[in-house]
Amino acid sequence: MAGVTEFPFLSVLTLAPLVGALVVAFLPRTNPELAKRVAFGWSLAVLALSVAMWVAFQTGGERFQFRESYPWIPSWGVSFTFAADGIALVMLMLIAVLVPVVILASWKDADALKRSVPVYFALLLALEGTMIGVFAAADIFLFYVFFEVMLVPMYFLIGSYGGHQRQYAAVKFFLYSLVGGLFMLAAVIGLWVVGGQTFDWQALTQIDMSTGTERWLFLGFFIAFAIKAPFFPFHTWLPDSGAAAPAGSAALLVGVMDKVGTFGILRYCLPLFPEASKWFAPYALALALIGIIYAALLAVGQNDLKRLVSYTSIAHFGFIGVGIFAFTTQAGTGAVLYMLNHGLATGLLFLVVGMLVARRGSALVSDFGGVGKLMPILAGVFFFAGLASLALPGTAPFVSEFLVLLGTYPVNKPVAVIATLGVILAAAYVLWMVQRTTQGTLNPALAEHEGMRRDITLREKVVVAPLIALILLLGFYPKPVTDVINPAVQATMQDVGKTDPAPTAVTTEAAK
Amino acid sequence: MTEIGLPPINYGAITPMLILFGASCVGVFVEAFVPKAQRHLVQLVLSLGAITAALVTVVWQADTRTVTAGGAIAIDGPTLFLQGAILVLGVVSILLIGERSLERGGPFVAQAAIVVGSDADRNQTVRQPGATDIYPLSLFALTGMLLFVAANDLLTMFIGLEVLSLPLYLMCALARRRRLLSQEAALKYFMLGAYASAFFLFGLALVYGFTAGTPSGSGDNGGGVDFATIAAAVRNSEVSPALLYAGIALIAVGLLFKAAAAPFHVWTPDVYQGAPTPVTGFMAACTKVAAFGALLRVLHVAFGGASWAYTPVLGAVAALTMLVGAVLAVTQTDIKRLLAYSSVANAGYLLVGALAVNKQGLASTMFYLVAYGFTVLAGFAVVTLVRDADGEATHLSRWAGLGRRSPLFAGVFTFILLAFAGIPVTSGFTSKFAVFGAASGAGHTWLVVVGVLSSMILAFPYLRVVVMMWLSEPGESTPSVLVPGGLTAAALTIGVAATLVLGVAPESLLDLTNRAAEFVP
Incomplete structure (x- = not known):
């Protein structure tokens, strides 16, 4: 642990975007271009630093790396302690990749509104900093x-x-x-109080508490994460927010912020309250399954593109939930991989939907139709994003969905079987959405919109290209990522006290 | 009967009170002898100087731990801390009270006795500068508060209560605008306050009766109302505790009235709304510190031995206070009434901390008092700035779109509201954490749960104001936000800075409260 690993990656990564937000917020309102460029440059710098961190992370090394600790409120045992395991590292990378993409995609979002452009980009950077902080703490x-x-x-x-409502x-x-x-x-x-007035994660995993206390505390954490994720029945806020948020923010909301919920379950609920996690697992699995089916059915029936994509996310979060509460390394790895892939796929889908909505001035599916005839490339990208979202083999989400189902089947067959139904429904809502918007006869109303004749621009190509590349890359070769995730998930499962069923393991070292 | 002589008094220990009392008397003379044109400045400087001097003496004797004046006054950690808090918040309040640039003549009326609506009244509303007797009144009130938190027997505490209350009743009646509301507020506060004082006095008599019937009471007279005697009686008494319980209940009514806890809170919204806004801020910050300071001493020192008896009842009061404050805040349409109900809910949170009868509970409650005091003063400072031709525009609908008109003040007020809602990085969060942590540690988990539930409800009204300011379009009637004069700007800056600092780096104040959190026996 020498050299570059001693660089305080996590605190710098947390602070840098927050400082950037302050800088951008105070740039002159009269020069919006400057604010955009500074914000974009800043997010690229954060990305570069994250890549350096990824390189410095020692796969197969200690579970928590880049540990830093500074005293904050000693009276309460609070400190600025940062550390990242494989799961957090993957999420941090996702943030670092998505934010510059979103900033570029949102280049013109704030111009149309009579509101401050610098503040918009400052808020995006502030969001990045706080999200990094959540995963790094x-x-x-x-x-x-x-x-x-x-x-x-x-x-x-x-x-x-945001838009309407x-x-x-x-x-x-x-x-x-x-x-x-x-x-x-x-x-x-x-x-x-139970843990003797400390907030240190490591210390708190060691404490003993009564079964009743543990279950109540688990519930407190779980409700927060279930609302955040969101799991059925705490999901009703997401379609409203997803539909109203500007497309870029929606991509961050669904792509990253909601992952805090599933991340929190993995990092806090399971290791801190192992007995309670096992006790509540059947209920959590039930909620996840209901989420998969129910949200998919609702997605089929949506007429608003952004609401539709939000509902698909709820269904995907059901898969992640299944993967977590199946308590096998394979399913857990799949769940974490899904958190990453869903961020890429749904992020892409949201951004493309945002491009369509910006051209048409409406998010209603019925206002589109035959878009592919006007804008073949954008329609193609939309189709690709849809396919990635339904987890077509060859795209990254397939690997994760498959791992979740594979890891769940040996321990809980009914759950795996019901969850598979969700895969079919996913094909239904995605393909039907694509069909109604881009295929078929051209909606005559579309020709009247000037923007609908302008196919994908260079800026938009730069936005979608990295996401498409990553989705394909991780679809064919997920090993670099699974190698990072696997030990962390394995350690988490050990915390819960679950061992994998005999004949399965993703990688060889997982079997020890 | 022994001869009654003056007990030895440690004058050094009571200097802060003497300074303030002397300054308020001088203030009365200033009213009489200084020419009208210069009174405002002289009074302002005198008040600020006196409070600062008192504060310096408080800091200077930070290590004093003594009981003096024949056992009537205890100068110990909590006393000094709370006195310091009252004085610091008092300085900020005086800054708000002294502001005269927002409105011609300041927020106070020249002669409160003139009939509302008469020609003379219209004349004084627009032309005459406000009365400056508000300054000596504030100083008298502050003197009472200092005595209130230092009182070591119930009679001294009662005197402190009256000394702090009577000037406050008058101050409520001095608003320049909406004078009928202001007078109604004063009358209401006075009537209900008088009842509360009577309750307190009756409780005092019952507790005296309880101690008198106890063989272990101090000396031969068989009873007393000083806290040491009461505490000994609570521990050792063999007589029926009925008198004690009734006494505690009645004393608590008196104190909870001042603290604005449900069901003794009904005066709060009317008085907060009717009183001139700087006075409202003064009440919300300083009076709250004083009331809870006294309550803490009574609960910890005098009746600490009976905490198992009063905790369930006062716990219910705390829960009721939090819920009533939160639920009723949701329905408010006036910013001052909203802040009043929020202050009721905050009294509930404070009570949660106060009921943890241990060192941690004491320290966390004191922390909360200071943190809340600064935030609420900053909040009312912003309220004084949002004005139209008729004075302050307090109706919430008028605040729509304020974020467009003046982003800076809307931003500041948003920060204050987030602090009230307990979002991290503000003192609202750290202080809530402190009291809930103490309550949880003392085994009052159910109070923490109720507190959290009420925080959820309470977040809604705050958020509604944020939505109003930022997300609504400004209307025709959106008032302007005045550029604050130097005094208001200073008060606002201090309040907001304290809210931020206590939210980000609370360690030094926590450390101070921890060191101060020990009563002298």
């Missing part, structure tokens, strides 16, 4: 702080820069998340 208090503060920039992104959506988003957060606060305080 290894102190539960610090985690909670970022978990809550993260809401503020997103609230203003939806509320100030933005106020309603912003308030609903904030209140749902805050309610979850406050449940977690109660549990955090309880844990702090």
